[in-house]
Amino acid sequence: MKVAIQGARGSFSEAAAARVWTDVELVPCREAAHVVAAVRDGTADAGILPVENSIVGSVTATWDVMLEAFEGRAMRLTEEVLLPVRHALLAPKGAEAGKLRRVLSHPVALGQCRRWLAAHAPAAELVAEWDTAGSAEIVAQLGDPAVAAIAPAAAAGALDVLADGIQDDPSNQTRFLAFSRDGAITDGPRKTSLVLRLDHRPGMLAAALQAFAARGVNLTSLQSRPEPAAPWTYRFYVDVEGDPAVPPLLEALESVEALAARAVVLGCYRAATPGAAPAPRLSRPEIPLHDRRRFPAGTVVRVGSVEIGGPAPILIAGPCSVESEEMIQRTATAVAAAGARMLRGGAFKPRTSPYDFQGFGAKGLRWLAEAGRRAGLPVVTEVMGWEDVPLVARHADMLQVGARNMQNFALLRALGRCGRPVLLKRGAGATVEEWLMAAEYVLSSGNPDVVLCERGIRTFERATRHTLDLNAVVLALQRTHLPVLVDPSHAAGLRALVPALAMAGLAAGAHGVIVEVHPDPDRALSDGAQSLDLEAFERLARRTREAG
Numbered sequence: 295m296k297v298a299i300q301g302a303r304g305s306f307s308e309a310a311a312a313r314v315w316t317d318v319e320l321v322p323c324r325e326a327a328h329v330v331a332a333v334r335d336g337t338a339d340a341g342i343l344p345v346e347n348s349i350v351g352s353v354t355a356t357w358d359v360m361l362e363a364f365e366g367r368a369m370r371l372t373e374e375v376l377l378p379v380r381h382a383l384l385a386p387k388g389a390e391a392g393k394l395r396r397v398l399s400h401p402v403a404l405g406q407c408r409r410w411l412a413a414h415a416p417a418a419e420l421v422a423e424w425d426t427a428g429s430a431e432i433v434a435q436l437g438d439p440a441v442a443a444i445a446p447a448a449a450a451g452a453l454d455v456l457a458d459g460i461q462d463d464p465s466n467q468t469r470f471l472a473f474s475r476d477g478a479i480t481d482g483p484r485k486t487s488l489v490l491r492l493d494h495r496p497g498m499l500a501a502a503l504q505a506f507a508a509r510g511v512n513l514t515s516l517q518s519r520p521e522p523a524a525p526w527t528y529r530f531y532v533d534v535e536g537d538p539a540v541p542p543l544l545e546a547l548e549s550v551e552a553l554a555a556r557a558v559v560l561g562c563y564r565a566a567t568p569g570a571a572p573a574p575r576l577s578r579p580e581i582p583l584h585d586r587r588r589f590p591a592g593t594v595v596r597v598g599s600v601e602i603g604g605p606a607p608i609l610i611a612g613p614c615s616v617e618s619e620e621m622i623q624r625t626a627t628a629v630a631a632a633g634a635r636m637l638r639g640g641a642f643k644p645r646t647s648p649y650d651f652q653g654f655g656a657k658g659l660r661w662l663a664e665a666g667r668r669a670g671l672p673v674v675t676e677v678m679g680w681e682d683v684p685l686v687a688r689h690a691d692m693l694q695v696g697a698r699n700m701q702n703f704a705l706l707r708a709l710g711r712c713g714r715p716v717l718l719k720r721g722a723g724a725t726v727e728e729w730l731m732a733a734e735y736v737l738s739s740g741n742p743d744v745v746l747c748e749r750g751i752r753t754f755e756r757a758t759r760h761t762l763d764l765n766a767v768v769l770a771l772q773r774t775h776l777p778v779l780v781d782p783s784h785a786a787g788l789r790a791l792v793p794a795l796a797m798a799g800l801a802a803g804a805h806g807v808i809v810e811v812h813p814d815p816d817r818a819l820s821d822g823a824q825s826l827d828l829e830a831f832e833r834l835a836r837r838t839r840e841a842g
C-alpha cells in the first residue's frame with residue numbers, strides 16, 4: 295500500500311497513516327496539493343492529510359486543496375483519524391532552551407507550543423518550515439546548538455530531546471482525513487464533509503443549518519473561508535454526522551442542495567468518534583403508538599418529580615403570560631403554597647392581534663425557570679415555532695404546544711427530539727382523531743412523554759370563549775394511554791366558571807387541571823378575565839383535595 299503524506303518520515307502524518315493502513319510504503323510530499331496529485335495520478339494508492347488541530351483550528355489550505363480535488367469525484371474520502379499530538383524540542387548536543395536563537399517547525403506545531411516557547415525560549419525567533427520531522431532533519435544538518443526544532447520525539451535521530459510534551463494543552467489532537475481513488479469505506483459510524491456557497495441574503499446560512507437541525511442531524515464542524523474570486527463573500531465547510539445515502543442526512547442534503555447556490559459533498563467517511571445511527575424508517579405500526587391497547591393501564595409522564603397520569607390528580611397553575619420577574623416569583627410562591635405541583639406561564643404568546651403584548655420571550659423564560667426553581671415547581675411554557683425548541687427546552691421542564699399549533703407538524707416533529715415532556719393542547723377546531731394523530735407525530739418522532747390537554751372547542755355558543763368538551767376528555771381517556779388534562783380557563787374565558795369546570799373535568803376522569811392564576815387579574819397583560827386571583831386558586835386547590 296503506497297500512501298502519500300505531507301511531511302517527512304517520522305512526522306505526525308506517518309503516525310496517522312499507520313492508524314489506517316498496515317504495511318505502508320510512504321510517499322512523502324512537501325505540500326497538501328502534492329499529496330492529492332500523487333493519489334490522483336496513481337503514484338500513491340491513498341493519501342492522508344491533516345485538516346484540523348484542537349488548539350490552532352482548521353488547516354485551511356488543506357480544505358481548499360480538497361475542494362478542488364474532490365469536486366470532480368476523482369477520489370473519495372475514506373476515514374477520519376484523531377491523533378494525539380505530543381511535541382518535543384529537539385536540538386544538537388549542548389543546546390539549552392534559554393539560549394536558543396531560532397526554533398524551526400511546521401507553523402501549526404509552532405502555534406501549538408506558543409506559550410511554552412514564550413516562557414522557556416523567549417529569545418528564539420520562530421521559523422515556519424514545511425514539516426515537523428523535516429525541521430528536525432534541517433536542525434541536525436546545521437548542527438548549531440542555537441537552532442532547535444519542534445517535532446515528535448520519535449523524529450529526534452541524533453538530536454537531544456531538550457523537553458517533551460511542550461504543547462500548550464495536554465489534550466492536543468490533530469484530525470486527519472484519509473482518501474483513495476476507489477474510496478472503499480470500512481464499517482462503522484459515518485461523517486460527511488461538504489462545502490456550501492449561499493446567496494448573500496439575510497437568513498440563508500441559518501436556513502441551510504436549519505435543514506440539518508430540523509432532521510436531527512448533528513453538525514460537528516463549521517468554518518467559513520473567503521471566496522478568493524469574490525472578495526468579502528464566503529464558502530462554508532460543514533461536517534455532519536451521518537451518511538448522505540441514508541436518512542436523515544439524505545433528506546437534509548436534498549433540502550440544502552435545493553437551497554444553496556452551490557453544494558459539493560466532499561465525501562463520506564468512517565468517523566473516529568461514535569457517529570449518529572441512521573434514523574429508523576418510519577413505518578405505520580400495527581397499533582398506533584398513542585393507542586390504549588398498547589398500555590391498557592395508562593402511561594405516567596414524569597416532569598421532574600411530578601407524575602402526571604397516576605392516581606393523584608395534579609394542579610398546574612400560573613399566569614397566562616410571565617409579566618415581570620417579581621410577578622412570576624410572587625405567583626409561584628403562592629400557588630406552590632396552595633398545592634400546585636407545576637408552574638405555568640407564557641413567554642412566547644400566540645395572540646390574535648399582532649399589536650397585542652407578545653410575551654417577554656427569552657427573558658420571560660429565564661424569569662419563569664428561576665421562579666419555578668425557587669418555589670420547587672417544574673415549569674411548563676409554550677413553544678410557538680420549531681426553531682425555538684432548543685431555547686425553550688433549555689429553560690422549561692415541559693413544552694406546551696398551543697391550540698393554534700396543534701397541527702404544526704414541523705413543530706411536533708421537532709418536539710419528538712427535544713428531550714422534554716410535551717403538553718399538547720387540542721386545537722379549538724380539531725376532532726379527537728386529529729388531536730390523537732398530532733400526539734402520534736410527537737411519539738413517532740421519538741418522544742414517548744406526551745400529555746394531552748382539552749382546552750375548549752369553538753361552538754355556536756358566544757356567551758363563553760370556547761366550550762369545554764368533556765365528551766372528548768372521556769373519549770380520549772378510552773382511546774389513548776396518554777394522560778389527559780383539562781384547561782377550564784381558556785375553555786370558559788370567564789373566571790367565575792373556572793372552578794366548576796375544573797371539578798367537572800376531574801369528575802370526567804382527567805388526570806389534572808391547568809388553570810390561569812394572576813396576583814391582580816384585572817391588570818393582567820393577557821387573559822385577565824379568565825384568571826383566578828391567588829385566593830380563588832387557593833379555594834379551588836382545597837376543593838380538589840377534598841373531592842379526592
Ligand code: PEP
Binds near residue numbers: 698
Ligand atoms: C395559554 O395556555 O396561555 C394558551 C394560549 O392556550 P391555548 O393554546 O389553549 O389557547
Ligand code: MN
Binds near residue numbers: 615
Ligand atoms: Mn392564556
